[in-house]
Amino acid sequence: MSVNFDRFDLADLTKRRGAKWAAAPGDVLAAWIADMDFPLAPPVADVLAEAVGAQDLGYPSGQDVDAVVASFVARSASRHGLDVDPSLVVVTSDVVQSIYIALMTFSEPGDGVVVQTPVYPPFLSAVADTGRRLVEAPLAVAPQGYRVDADRLRAAVRGQGAKVMLVCNPHNPTGRVFADDELEAVAEVAEEEDLVLVVDEIHADLVYPGRSHVPMPLAAPAAATRCVTLASASKAFNIAGLRCSVASFGSRSLYDRFSAVPSHVRGGLSVLGLRATAAAWKEGDEWLGQVLSYLQDNRDAVATALAGLDGVVSFAPEATYLAWIDLSGLGMGPDPAGELKQNAGVLLSSGPDFGGPGKGHVRLNFATTAEVLQGILSRLGTYLSGRRPRVDSGRS
């Protein structure tokens, strides 16, 4: 099977009705929300076509739900060597929903929630929307890129009355795949402060050669019982609109507390989401290998284009199809995304939405065809090279 990842050209993409392209007016190129512009994995497309063809779109069965749990358990064992107890897995409709439920279950209003920034914006809105208190712990920026600094994290968390730490690994927006020592540091702080560790691993299937994803319970076995792992096929297999994810618990007590939220409050599950997820996790790996190699070329094209621009700083991601770009050296103000949409015709995600360190940054989604990506990079290159780096150029 060889997939043509260039199948959808710009004319096809701009006709799409989903959020990514609908938000890009006129000839603006969309490079913001984390959806991909590629054809689906054939096993996923087939199972969806089969359900629609048979008009089999009623409520899902218990078998549909069990198939997702079984495929998640099998995948955790085969890809990561992690044994997951299927009786401690809950299927939910999306990862962000699980984050909200976890905060409401494992903390009280006013309790602190630790979040390492920059981070996927719903981590921050979940804390605010549930009336919890943000304990912001910025990642350190080393010469090689962002990293967890144990002392810095400990200092930010100590004495803050936190109950939960939200962790994103692989990390959106920086693309880091945290190393064992960084995960161990996170787990140690969680032990010291008695925190529940909610770890969003939605990007775990999108890791480039040279790095590998280690689930938190394997990196820090002593902390396994305080871990809640969130996963979904939605990012790697590009089915976010179908709504299906899993939450896996390191202990029966965490599972029981989360499951005490009635299933009707958690919301129903979609038959298409369940079937597509099981197909992706069971039969999608050939497609996944091909998409990763296409994305790796795109990642390298982004790195080359940005490296040639004075005043622009970006570290090539180890995972994800997202590039986190520091434009603060160009003096474009705290939120350059608006100016880039207006003047360069490229729609990016706004850095400040990702927390304090996002000032002066943008996030670029490079999961598109090589041709559209060239358009995006050439527009950004032309505009940004016309801006003069500030004399005190450096990262914020």
Ligand SMILES: Cc1ncc(COP(=O)(O)O)c(C=O)c1O
């Ligand atoms: C880290 C992270 N978590 C969660 C999500 C969204 O997941 P869901 O649509 O299942 O809520 C995204 C989407 O980009 C993400 O990057």
